[in-house]
Amino acid sequence: MSGYNFAYLDEQTKRMIRRAILKAVAIPGYQVPFGSREMPLSYGWGTGGLQVTASVIGPDDVLKVIDQGADDTTNAVSIRRFFARTTGVATTRRTDEATLIQTRHRIPETPLREGQIIVFQVPIPEPLRWLEPREAETRKMHALEEYGIMHVRLYEDITLHGRVATSYDYPVRVNGRYVMRPSPIPKFDNPKLDRSPALLLFGAGREKRIYAVPPYTPVRSLDFEDHPFTIETWEQACGLCGSRESFLDEIIVDDKGGRLFVCSDTDHCERRRDRTR
């Protein structure tokens, strides 16, 4: 695209963001403040992920963009097009072909491998935010490893509801140190974070924070011995490919309570169907 640098951001800005990423990789789970730029997309629509992707993408990368696990949701289309226009790199819908994946709200079902980078779009990076609105306070709490308040909250859930009533953006502890928000992925995806062979990068544009989980880093979802962490399960299988292992979206098909459950990961679903064809 003429008039703009490769991947839109100028090289100075990319360098600043890469420095923040390096720091984030060196301190897994720690939120690094960075000079987030105004992007040509709205705040809250993936500007953090966009800046991280723009800073690490190279001409040989193969990019996949998903939103809700799907390649063809409007915002995924819009972001993929943005990078296709500003970089000219190859794009793909296949998880195994991609070297770089930008995602909102899901981790693909196909296991990630070494050398891949997955970039998460983060709305609110601070795991303690709903418990303490002040940034000056929460930074102190992280510094002092003062996470009791989070355990109390989970405990209160159990006393009130018999279980932890958090279903997405479920808090994790990274490398035994920082409590981190995995971004609003369903807790179903949390186990995929643990010792992932891929590099996980998290970008929060509006909140101006970057954090990371380097490959093979232990990531533990917070729980209690007598109330171990569990993930969502469905009685149904995917109505299109029959998968019983993937995260299912629910679709209302009529006004009489008819429901269809289908894989949220469209690539996973299509490839399973291809195989049986």
Added chain:
Amino acid sequence: MYVAVKGGERAIEEAHRLLAEARRGDPSVAEISLAQIEQQLALAVDRVMTEGSIYDRELAALAIKQARGDLLEAIFLLRAYRTTLPRFAASEPIDTASMVIRRRVSAIFKDLPGGQILGPTFDYTHRLLDFDLGDGNGDRPADDVTEQGEISSEPMPRVVDLLDREGLIETEEAPDDSTPVDDLTREPLRFPASRGMRLQNLARGDEGFLLALGYSTQRGYGRNHPFAGEIRLGEVEVEVAPAELGFAITVATIEVTECQMVNQFKGSATAPPQFTRGYGLAFGEAERKAMVMALVDRALRSRELGEEPQSPAQDEEFVLYHSDNVEASGFVQHLKLPHYVDFQSELVLVRNLRAERGVSPHS
């Protein structure tokens, strides 16, 4: 049967086409020109320049046209363009004392050197719709246009500088030149924020948000007894001193509105009773914005002045994190994006919780 939601790309293209059509409106009505927007919707241009933080009337007019008159969208367009521009220098501080004045009023002295200049203001207009201003009648000359020459050419010292001479108002030390200028658009906001960062944030901040906050201080939520010490509007020169030259050269002349609020302060253990300041500055004619910015600036100084911060307008994180309308508008509107996955997780959870309580599906 469920048909996978495909064709997002085509839908987006069609949406863009419809938007372009809606922007143009009825093609039998003449297209609006940028010059018309610049000249006749000048205050919209001023607001977009201020909150878009770039002084360029033509670009602001273009943004307003492209945004169909939605000023927040226009501000966003301008910001997204601004971020791609190189930053080659920080200007010298502008000298508002040597402003070429178009308007200058003080609410605290009846008369003062340079006098009171009403200038172009809505203040004493009666808000009666002027039906004669309808199409084609806008060109009639205003009644009794006075000669510009009546404005005094004598210097107009700033009111706060006059008070300063008596020691009645706190002195403000300019940081020395060795301190680099903070840049909110290049560095993340940290707390406590420097005054520079705070003023940049307020200058870019949403006028409506700051108006409500400033108003709340007047109604008792962080009251600090403000007086409009001075409001001045006019042109100032922007100077840059390139390192290789060693002296300052004028690179632009811009119009700004400045407001200095003078606020009561009873003194503390370390400071004698004196007046304190709140400061507001905006591009173009933006008096309301400059005034509320000054009110909120003063409210945010509470901690520094030893006042117990108790109200929203005094809460630095609350104000500075929520003032930016580009950030706020984006995050509020991102709720339109698909949330199928999170919602599905919540459905699973709520169904489980209901089942455990023995609630049947249809009760």
